Amino acid sequence: MSKPITNHELDVLLVDAGYDRAHAAFARQVNALGRDRLGLDLRYDGASVYWWLRGRNPDPQVLPLIAAVLTRRTGRRVDALDLGFAGPDAPLGVGYPDGVAEAVDVATRLWRYTVVRRSLALAMSVTDEASTRAGWRWLFDPDDRTVERSGDGRVTAADIEVLRTIQRQFFDLDRRHGGGYARSFVAEFLHREVAPLLNGSYTDAVGRELFAAAAELTAQLGFMAYDGGAMGLAQRAYVQALRLSKASGDRAFGAHVLANMSTQALFMGRAGEAVQLSSAAIEAARGSAPGVIARIQTAAASARAGTGDRTGAYRALGDAEAAMGRQPDGGPSWATYFSAAHHAGTAVRCFRDLGQPARALGYADAALVISAGGVRTEALHTALLATVHAENGDLEQATAFGRTAVHLAERVRSNRVEDRIRTLLAALARHRGDSRADEVIVHGQAMLTAGVP
Secondary structure, eight states: OOOOOOOHHHHHHHHHHTOTTOHHHHHHHHHHHHHHHHOOOOOOOHHHHHHHTTTOOOOGGGHHHHHHHHHHHHSSOOOGGGGOTTOTTSOTTOSOOSSHHHHHHHHHHHHHHHHHTHHHHHTOOOOTTHHHHHHHHHHHSOOOSOOOBOOSSBOOHHHHHHHHHHHHHHHHHHHHHOHHHHHHHHHHHIIIIIHHHHTSBBOHHHHHHHHHHHHHHHHHHHHHHHHTTOHHHHHHHHHHHHHHHHHHTOHHHHHHHHHHHHHHHHHTTOHHHHHHHHHHHHHHTTTOOHHHHHHHHHHHHHHHHHTTOHHHHHHHHHHHHHHHHSOOOOOOGGGTTOOHHHHHHHHHHHHHHTTOHHHHHTTHHHHTOOOTTOHHHHHHHHHHHHHHHHHTTOHHHHHHHHHHHHHHHTTOOOHHHHHHHHHHHHHHGGGTTSHHHHHHHHHHHHHHHHOOO
């Protein structure tokens, strides 16, 4: 059995250079360049490349040779620092790029890797502190003075409108069917359609809009990966979406991405990190549209509740509710999904996490007033309410909500929904022997066993 690849940076470069199925040929090129340039008697072969991809480092003097071979083959500059030999803590896409050109390079390489190395991309692990480091860099790094670029093909406003139209379609697919359904479509679209535009020609004004659209699509990929359980890929997509949003100059959207990163951190049990990210999001979103403020404050409330901070959670929920009560002011289209039901669902979770089930259930009705097509949100909220009822000893309501939750869960491909169902079944387990609880448990276990295709 082959060992898993850990050097994702080198792997994607080999794919770009056409050496992914020609490791021996690549090694011969490195050997020849070492002989011609430095008079070295190198004897690398296909097995050497195999082990480079799995964590071994070549001699330091060979790194510039590897970079030179890849530069010659890909037609773009590859530096020794791009090769991934710093170890598994510096894999593809986890770092926050410095300049605009690097942002384009890293994002497009991540998209390509997600397409051509799908199974490896989905298996990427989360890198500690990478999200918070990216968040603080996004918050405090100076703005990009210009994003103007001269490349192949002129990018127009019509091109960007197409991207936004497609993004709205992906967003609707995600709401209706879950992140596991269309994630590969988004990655393919980014790789095939968006990457060539980013490498094209555009003015600063058009470029800002292009980076904004690319950031939204990359964040969509991140959310779908998170919802589908691919946490390492989600982290990388979010980091690159942040950097793309920086280039666009859209501070509000960057704050939204930080809030999503906070939500992911909380899901993974990193409540302290979630608080840091949501705090950065709140700072960045000052002066934004009320809908943006409300969405970010709900993320902050969840994070605070996750640490047991009642005062902080209550304050954030209140700030979110106050923002929702203000007159809408034509906020960004990407924030229009957020509704009173999302706020109520967050309140249910917060009060449950804080050990206050009665207060949680006070938001039950509002949490289920979900707009058409929001199947995943309905599944998440219904499963949560069933769990709160079960933990509160109301088996009749728990099983009524539970039956609906399992039925909804069968309609979406969502790791988060599956996680909510597992939590519900654990809460119902103490009522085994009661036919109502047994029915939901059997149905729920069958759904989970079937898995997500």
